Amino acid sequence: MDWRLDPKAFLRSLFESALEVADPASQVARHLTEKPIGRLIVIGAGKASAKMAKAVEAHWPDVAMTGLVVTRYGHAVACEKIEIVEAAHPVPDSAGEEAAKRILQMVTGLDADDLVLVLISGGGSSLLSLPAPGLSLADKKSINAALLKSGATISEINCVRKHLSAIKGGRLGIRIAPARSITLLISDVPGDDPKVIASGPTFGEEMSAADALGILNKYGISLSTEVERHLQSPSAECPGPNDARLARATWRMIATPKMALEAAAQRAQANGVRPIILGDDLEGDARELGKAHAELALQYLGQGPKVLLSGGETSVKVVGNGRGGRNVEYLLSLCAHLGANAQIFGLAADTDGIDGIEEVAGAVIGPDTTGRAQTKGMDLNDFLDRNDAHTFFEALGDQIITGPTLTNVNDFRAILIS
Structure with missing residues (x-):
C-alpha cells in the first residue's frame, strides 16, 4: 500500500x-504439543477465550474433552465439546459468578493423570468473578467500578481483585492439583506478567492483602465493613508463588503486545x-x-x-x-x-x-x-x-x-x- x-x-x-498475529486461530495450535493421557478439561476466561476453545477443538478433533469458558457478551464462538458462557465486562455480573462456581466444581477431585487446559486472555478478571466467602458480588462490582474511574493502573486493579476473590490469584490453580495444568495466555498487560493477566487464577501471588488495602486507600475508595474486615484477615492472602500445590502448573504465552x-x-x-x-x-x-x-x-x-x-x-x-x-x-x-x-x-x-x-x-x-x-x-x-x-x-x-x-x-x- x-x-x-x-x-x-x-x-x-x-x-x-x-x-492478525494475535489471532487465537493461528496461535493456539502451535502450543499444543502433546495429547493428554487422562481426562482433558478445558476451562478459561477472557475476550479471546471462546475462539481459543474453538482452536483447541480444531487441533484435537479426536480427543475427548469437556469444559467451560466464559467470555464477554457478544464474543461467543460456537464449540461442539466446550461450553461457552457469556458474562459482563468490565463490571462483573451474576452470569460470570455462576460460571466461576461451575469451573471450580469441574476441577475438583481430579487425579494426577488428568490435564486441565486453562485458556486465559484479557478481560478474564471481570468475567471470572467469584467473591471470597463473606463478600457479595455487589461489593466487588462497587469497588471495581470505583477503581476503573480512579486512574488506578491495571496492575493495581488486579491486585485488589485477587484479594477479594475465591478463584483468582492462584486459587483456581490449587483447586486443580494434583492434576497437571497448562495455561495458555494472550497478554493484555504491560510487561506480559502472567500473574497479572486476568488476575492470575493459576499463578501464585507475591503481593499481600495489605497491599490491596493500601491501593484502595490510595485512591480514596470507600469500603464496606465486610470488605475491610476481609482484607485484614488471613483468609484474604493468596497462595504464594512457591506453593507446593502449584508445582504441576505450567504456562505458555501465545500472543503478546x-x-x-x-x-x-x-x-x-x-x-x-x-x-x-x-x-x-x-x-x-x-x-x-x-x-x-x-x-x-x-x-x-x-x-x-x-x-x-x-x-x-x-x-x-x-x-x-x-x-x-x-x-x-x-x-x-x-x-x-x-x-x-x-x-x-x-x-x-x-x-x-x-x-x-x-x-x-x-x-x-x-x-x-x-x-x-x-x-x-x-x-x-x-x-x-x-x-x-x-x-x-x-x-x-x-x-x-x-x-x-x-x-x-x-x-x-x-x-x-x-
Missing part, C-alpha cells in the same frame, strides 16, 4: 497486521516507512501520554517517513460525564498538542475492539481533524475536558469499528510522520 495516497488507510492496515507491534513494524518497513517501536508496556495517564507523543512526533518532522508504534494500557481519570475510553482520550490529546500539521496522522485503538465500554475500537486523526471539528462548532478541548472523545470522533466519522476481534493484546497506537 502506498501510504502517501491514503495515510489513514495505511495506519488501519498496520492495526490489521497487529490483530510486542508481537503485535513487531508485525505492524514489518508491514510499515515493507511499505517504505521506518518503524520506531516506543515500547509495548506504556502506562500512565492517557492525556499526558498523548501530549508526550505529540512532542516526540514533532521532533521527527523533516527526517523522512516514520511511524511511531506503541502499546500498553493507559488510564483515564474520569471527571466528566461523556462517552470516552483511554485510546480516544489519548488520541484527542495527541491531536490537541500536534496542532494543524500537514505531515502527521495518528491511530489509537484497543485490539479487542472495545475502547472503554463503547463498541468502538478507537479512532484516527489527521492534520484536518481540528479544522473539520471547528466547522461543526465543536471545540476539541471542551470534549477532552468532558471525557467525551467517542462523541467527538463519531461526529467526524473517524471512529474505528471492528466488532469483537476475539483477541486482546492491549492498546495499539501508531503515529505516521509523513
Whole structure:
C-alpha cells in the first residue's frame, strides 16, 4: 500500500497486521504439543477465550474433552465439546459468578493423570468473578467500578481483585492439583506478567492483602465493613508463588503486545516507512501520554517517513460525564498538542475492539481533524475536558469499528510522520 495516497488507510492496515498475529486461530495450535493421557478439561476466561476453545477443538478433533469458558457478551464462538458462557465486562455480573462456581466444581477431585487446559486472555478478571466467602458480588462490582474511574493502573486493579476473590490469584490453580495444568495466555498487560493477566487464577501471588488495602486507600475508595474486615484477615492472602500445590502448573504465552507491534513494524518497513517501536508496556495517564507523543512526533518532522508504534494500557481519570475510553482520550490529546500539521496522522485503538465500554475500537486523526471539528462548532478541548472523545470522533466519522476481534493484546497506537 502506498501510504502517501491514503495515510489513514495505511495506519488501519498496520492495526490489521497487529490483530492478525494475535489471532487465537493461528496461535493456539502451535502450543499444543502433546495429547493428554487422562481426562482433558478445558476451562478459561477472557475476550479471546471462546475462539481459543474453538482452536483447541480444531487441533484435537479426536480427543475427548469437556469444559467451560466464559467470555464477554457478544464474543461467543460456537464449540461442539466446550461450553461457552457469556458474562459482563468490565463490571462483573451474576452470569460470570455462576460460571466461576461451575469451573471450580469441574476441577475438583481430579487425579494426577488428568490435564486441565486453562485458556486465559484479557478481560478474564471481570468475567471470572467469584467473591471470597463473606463478600457479595455487589461489593466487588462497587469497588471495581470505583477503581476503573480512579486512574488506578491495571496492575493495581488486579491486585485488589485477587484479594477479594475465591478463584483468582492462584486459587483456581490449587483447586486443580494434583492434576497437571497448562495455561495458555494472550497478554493484555504491560510487561506480559502472567500473574497479572486476568488476575492470575493459576499463578501464585507475591503481593499481600495489605497491599490491596493500601491501593484502595490510595485512591480514596470507600469500603464496606465486610470488605475491610476481609482484607485484614488471613483468609484474604493468596497462595504464594512457591506453593507446593502449584508445582504441576505450567504456562505458555501465545500472543503478546510486542508481537503485535513487531508485525505492524514489518508491514510499515515493507511499505517504505521506518518503524520506531516506543515500547509495548506504556502506562500512565492517557492525556499526558498523548501530549508526550505529540512532542516526540514533532521532533521527527523533516527526517523522512516514520511511524511511531506503541502499546500498553493507559488510564483515564474520569471527571466528566461523556462517552470516552483511554485510546480516544489519548488520541484527542495527541491531536490537541500536534496542532494543524500537514505531515502527521495518528491511530489509537484497543485490539479487542472495545475502547472503554463503547463498541468502538478507537479512532484516527489527521492534520484536518481540528479544522473539520471547528466547522461543526465543536471545540476539541471542551470534549477532552468532558471525557467525551467517542462523541467527538463519531461526529467526524473517524471512529474505528471492528466488532469483537476475539483477541486482546492491549492498546495499539501508531503515529505516521509523513
